[in-house]
Amino acid sequence: MEVPVLELAQALLKCPSVTPADAGALTYLADVLARLGFEIWHLPFGPEGAQTPNLFARRGQAGPHLCFAGHTDVVPPGEGWRHPPFAATIEGDVLYGRGASDMKGAIAAFTSAVSTILHTRELRGSVSFLITGDEEGAAQHGTRDVLAWMKAEGHIPDFCLVGEPTNPEKIGETIKIGRRGSLNATVTIRGVQGHVAYPHRADNPIHRLVALTHALRSRTLDAGNAWFQPSSLQITNIEVGNDATNIIPGQAAVRLNIRFNNLHRGTELAQWIEETTRDYAPDASIDVAISGEAFLTEPNHYVESLARSVEAVTGRRPRMDTSGGTSDARFIASYCPTAEFGLVGATMHKVDEAVHLGDLDALRDIYRTFIQDFGL
Known part of the structure; x- marks a missing residue:
């Protein structure tokens, strides 16, 4: 038929x-x-x-x-x-x-x-x-x-x-x-909550999170090649959960996505994220999911x-x-x-x-x- x-x-x-x-x-x-x-x-x-x-x-x-x-x-x-x-x-x-x-x-x-x-x-x-x-x-x-x-x-x-x-x-x-491949990562940095007027009694995780995201974004992953555009790291969310103006929060998290070309493997990028995170927040928790390789x-x-x-x-x-x-x-x-x-x-x-x-x-x-x- x-x-x-x-x-x-x-x-x-x-x-x-x-x-x-x-x-x-x-x-x-x-x-x-x-x-x-x-x-x-x-x-x-x-x-x-x-x-x-x-x-x-x-x-x-x-x-x-x-x-x-x-x-x-x-x-x-x-x-x-x-x-x-x-x-x-x-x-x-x-x-x-x-x-x-x-x-x-x-x-x-x-x-x-x-x-x-x-x-x-x-x-x-x-x-x-x-x-x-x-x-x-x-x-x-x-x-x-x-x-x-x-x-x-x-x-x-x-x-x-x-x-x-x-x-x-x-x-x-x-x-x-x-x-392109796709990698999603969530990094959660824990600090010590406290009063903004007494910062020496607290540990502000946002400061380390900002430094970390700047370090991640500052790296040029590659310039692309004959078939692929350059790989791209994008910050997709920053979560603090703090509505008060006089509290240093006890936790801050960032979520990011990398769309990467065939110059990279997802596991290599995951390792780079972890190593960079440890430089700024040794005790941070890191959750990485690789949706697919390039x-x-x-x-x-x-x-x-x-x-x-x-x-x-x-x-x-x-x-x-x-x-x-x-x-x-x-x-x-x-x-x-x-x-x-x-x-x-x-x-x-x-x-x-x-x-x-x-x-x-x-x-x-x-x-x-x-x-x-x-x-x-």
Whole structure:
């Protein structure tokens, strides 16, 4: 059977799959893929009673093996939509709905592209889907756990295409071949509370916190490189909890984030934060969480094939880029070459998230061209 991209996109958008709810999205997709001849694995991972829903599907066993990765979960819709956020309303040539661009539209486009090929011939290799229900959330038991299962079961692909919305304004502008890493840290400095008129009887932690943040901010982490912009440390919060004007507080905390390029590892930056903190506050508590390491897929024949496919359909030669936030590609890149290409992201996470119908068709055609050029 051939799956119309708009029909599938609307069906997925009507599932209110706000993280961690699935609301039937993965079940619906699995049913469509099963009818296309895919073998289906439902892979819930995580603690009992709070498991993350995940789906892996594969058709074919031979190489080359292309995997499409994405997520059916979405962020909360918020208030003020012109159309109900889960009604999948079409107005003019625009489809509205939470997840339209990020990224149910891309899932529909890739599925439709595969179905179009299968309508006329069999695949020469194999195609798989890695779809999680927890990309917009903590991402603890989604793509990472599925990848571990895929490795154990012999399903690691030759290349993975992630369908995140990569284009700023027009489809065909950008392919993401890497992402910066992300590190969050909270440093809590404890002092001795006291009266401001008697500072010798107190120990003001704010003074040491200010000196520490200045030291951290004063270091130039790097100047960037050919593929990445310079790494950036940003202070995101300072918490003292003191509303009185005549009290020296007993505790002060700072929270910071570092978006770092592939010149660094998260563990090295964490060690630098700890060593610098000890210079100003030896007894401070330090909590570091590394959301993901930086990665880069050097342009190879798979990436070039994707770029040719984009240009063939849109007439635009996409630029290779590594900017923006993180995605589940940060996990996949440890297993196989990975790149991201999807819809226009101008409305993602916004009220009235939407996709132009022409972009849905174009993305389906790009994916179909890429699948064929990939050797499938």
